[in-house]
Amino acid sequence: MSEIQSLARGLKLLELLAAGDDDVGVTELAGQMGIDKSSVSRLVQTLAAYGYAEQDPTSRRYRLGPQIVRLSRSLLTRMPLRDEAKPFLRTLVNRTGECAHIAILAQGQALYIDQVESPASLRVTTGVGTLAPLHCTALGKCLLTFDSTAEMPAELPPFTARTITDHKSLAAHLEQTRRQGYAVDDEEYDYGVRCVAAPVYDFRGKAVGAIGISGPAGRVTLERMADFATIVKEVSQSxxxxxSFNRS
Amino acid sequence: MSEIQSLARGLKLLELLAAGDDDVGVTELAGQMGIDKSSVSRLVQTLAAYGYAEQDPTSRRYRLGPQIVRLSRSLLTRMPLRDEAKPFLRTLVNRTGECAHIAILAQGQALYIDQVESPASLRVTTGVGTLAPLHCTALGKCLLTFDSTAEMPAELPPFTARTITDHKSLAAHLEQTRRQGYAVDDEEYDYGVRCVAAPVYDFRGKAVGAIGISGPAGRVTLERMADFATIVKEVSQSxxxxxSFNRS
DNA sequence: ATTGTCCGTTGGTTATTATACAATCGTGTT
DNA sequence: AACACGATTGTATAATAACCAACGGACAAT
Structure with missing residues (x-):
């Protein structure tokens, strides 16, 4: 498990570039990495040479480059689940009037790989590429409950007053999720937002992702929750x- | 301009992983790179350690990892143009009934950074992250004409029978584009698809991108083209x- | 206008580091 | 059951990238 140091450093630099809200200078990067400026300078030059970073001509500071977006597209389009799911997400939007999302498990979090927006002017979108915690989102709970490769997060940080923050309550909640076959997020991640999600299985019966809807609590009321759940379960089943049919 | 070799190799590996339609083995990668398998093995291990690649547990082959998608999201959300454009793209869809796109110049090509789908069942979508040639797409021609940093492509490969493939014709066509203030793609990139696009300027009056619509030739007829052009120009102007107002 | 400071880049040297070759281990196959 | 293929690990050498120091350009202040 020997790491290639300079590659690892380059990848860390990409993350730092992604983390900053604005362009970042070489000196600042070097400080954060704890290595020399000259090393950083050459590393980011290499990143820039391949399009993974780019330098502002005037400020000489660096930011992420467009190559990243290209790779991301290659990755997303190669996911069979994503392509297959698209029309089903549209169905969800049509039947519920809310935004529909699909997520998979990635790095111990829920990765949103696609989305279809609702026509409503007030809507709850989650951008493709977003990583969300497993313990307080409907899609995350689905993955945690039904995807056998998911591991219980060690920490359960609160995001709202309703976030479940102890493992015992979460276990009970997930047990209920398992029995119901769908998961609910009742303003546990964002205030005023409720979500419903259900797992998607491949031909082996293994959960490979989850689809769901999210909308403002004003429309996604607790009374209508059961109806939404029925729809989401139906569509996820389809x-x-x-x-399974494609068996790829 | 000294490159960090191992970082450069790692980045090339990412591209190879993106290029393959399926997971790729270490030996194959080594062959394509012209270096030893062991080197590749350690490089991809490092990529995997940081989430930029992942290994299939059974086949032991590699593919791109989810970290790519995360970075892509960071990059896209940091583009002020993209955020501002979203509602204008929706306006375009509402007024034309066709899919709306926004692209910027990246690496000598048009990079689609956002998209809003039309409600029509027959629609022409171009995924976010797609790179398209400048000489045969409406968005590309806009960038080529109005973005002063764009360079005329050396090669003008044909994609359909209508693709403009010689520089002289293209120059005349771009001159007309400049006079009109908008660009047209009349089945020059995809058969049966027509597009109209207009440039977007920042507060300095510099073209920073282009927005446009694309639809099936059956709906986007040559007769209606002028109307579409008017709408696209209006929205791009807005x-x-x-x-300019935000001046960021 | 001139000086001074800050920041990114480049030169050069040494020791680290990544490379290539060879061997190993695990899988799937014949 | 033996084999063949492919990924991984061990190891010595030589290349390479790290650090230090100097350079150059931009901007600010005097």
Whole structure:
């Protein structure tokens, strides 16, 4: 498990560039990495040479480059689940009037790999590429409950007053999720936002992702929750059937 | 301009992973790179350690990892143009009934950074992250004409029978584009697809991107083209005004 | 206008580091 | 069951990238 140091440093630099809200200078990067400026300068030059970073001509500071977006597209378009799911997400939007999302497990979090927006002017979108915690989102809970490769997060940080923050309560909640076959997020991640999600299975019966809807609490009321759940379960079931059919 | 070799190799590996339609083995990668398998093995291990690649547990082959998608999101959300453009793209869809796109210049090509789908069942979408040639797409021609940092492509490869493939014709066509203030793609990139696009300017009057619509030739007829052009120019003008207003 | 400071880049040297070759281990195959 | 293929690990050498120091350009202040 020997790491290639300079590659590792380059990748860390990419993360630092992504973390900063603005362009970042070489000296600042060097400080954060704890290595010499000259090393950083050459590393970011290499990143820039391949399009993974770019330098502002005037400020000479660096930011992420467009190559990243290209790679991301390659990755997303190569996901069979994503392509198959698209029309089902549209169905969800049509039947519920809320935004629909699909997520998979990645690095112990829920990674949103696609989204279809609702026509409503007040809507709850989550950008493709977003990573969200498993313990307080509907999609995350689905993955945690049904995807056997998911591990219980060690920490359960609160995001709202309703976030479940102790493992015992979460275990009970996930047990209920398992029985119901769907997961709910009742303003546990964002105030005023409720979500419903259900797992998607491949042809082996293994959970490979989750789809769901999210909307403002004013429209996604607790009374209507059961109806939403029925719809989401139906659509996720159809998608699972389709995934089985293709058997890829 | 000294490159860090191992970082450069790692980045090249990412591209190879993105290029393959399926997971790729270490030996194959080593062959394509012209270096030893062991080197590749350690490089991809490092990529995997940081989430930029991942290994299939059974086949032991590698593919791109989810970290890429995260970085892509960071990059896209940090583009002020993209955020500002979103509602204007929606306006375009509402007024034309066709899909709306926004692109910027990246690496000598048009990079699609956002998209809003039309409600029509037959629609022409171009995924976010797509790179398209400058000489045969409406957005690309806009960038080529109005973005002073764009360079004329050396090669003008044909994609359809209508693709403009010689520099002289293209120059005349771009001259007309400049006079009109908008660009047209009349089935020059994809058969059956027409597009109209207009440039977006920042507060300095510099073109920073282009927005446009694309749709099936059956709906985007040559007769309606002028109407579409008017709408696209209006909306791009509004967006430019808004970009100037914010002055960021 | 001139000096001074800050920041990114480049030169050069040494020791670290990554490379290539060879061996190993694990899988799937014949 | 033996084999063949491919990924991984061990190891010595030589290349390479790290650090230090100097340079150059931009901007600010005097």
């Amino acid at each position: 998608l699972s059937d389709r995934m | 967006l430019s005004d808004r970009m």
